Amino acid sequence: MNNPSPDLRVYSEELAKTHYTNLDYHNWKHVESMRKYANKRIPDLGRLGVTLDANVVDDAILWHDADFKLDPQENGFISKEALAAATARINLLDLGHDEEYVEKVETAIIATQLGQPRPSNEATLVVESDLHNVAGPRKSFLINSVLLANEQLKLGNSLPTSAKSFMEGSAKFLSNYFADPFSYIADDGSIIEQGSFTNKAMKNIRTIGRSGLNELQKIPECINKIPDQWKD
Numbered sequence: 001m002n003n004p005s006p007d008l009r010v011y012s013e014e015l016a017k018t019h020y021t022n023l024d025y026h027n028w029k030h031v032e033s034m035r036k037y038a039n040k041r042i043p044d045l046g047r048l049g050v051t052l053d054a055n056v057v058d059d060a061i062l063w064h065d066a067d068f069k070l071d072p073q074e075n076g077f078i079s080k081e082a083l084a085a086a087t088a089r090i091n092l093l094d095l096g097h098d099e100e101y102v103e104k105v106e107t108a109i110i111a112t113q114l115g116q117p118r119p120s121n122e123a124t125l126v127v128e129s130d131l132h133n134v135a136g137p138r139k140s141f142l143i144n145s146v147l148l149a150n151e152q153l154k155l156g157n158s159l160p161t162s163a164k165s166f167m168e169g170s171a172k173f174l175s176n177y178f179a180d181p182f183s184y185i186a187d188d189g190s191i192i193e194q195g196s197f198t199n200k201a202m203k204n205i206r207t208i209g210r211s212g213l214n215e216l217q218k219i220p221e222c223i224n225k226i227p228d229q230w231k232d
Helices: 006-017 028-047 054-063 080-094 099-110 121-130 138-154 163-178 195-209 213-217
Strands: 183-185 191-193
Touching: 006 054, 006 080, 028 054, 028 121, 054 080, 054 099, 054 121, 080 099, 099 121, 121 183, 138 163, 138 195, 138 213, 163 195, 163 213
Parallel strands: none
Antiparallel strands: 183 191
């Protein structure tokens, strides 16, 4: 099934949504933000001669953080991405997609895990969409960082003792995603590298790595969300 009907797109969305909860960051709002970004990027890439399957991209985005609240190891998977990919596989096959299509979606989902290759244009765009806020406005990036900190606490994980330490760790972690260029293969075989995306992201990452409690307290949207342990 290479060209899913509009109804099938809706069914996939409805099914995927049931696998998301009210986490602070990895929630349905994050999925919607990614979809909006990808939908803008696809025509841009098309003008550069890059062809990709928009349905594969959309399904990968819909399912990439499915069941994020579950512990993957306890459910027999090595990572949250592997769990999400397996969940996508079951549901997409039930919807009538063929094996080739499902494998493309799985590949794009697995690519969102740090250290995994981005072997297709679809995978590259899904990862770029997943990280688009890193290259966005600095204020939004800081707000999302606080949301991620709160999410970690709700998931039963510990945080560094200070906002400064958390931001430094986040910067180091995120910079690894940009070690390899975000590149697309055009129809003529040429490589289209998105250097401006990486440059904007790395500028934000360097800034956030130098940020601490004082910077967060200057942002009204952050004040009531700063973990108490950072305020002591």
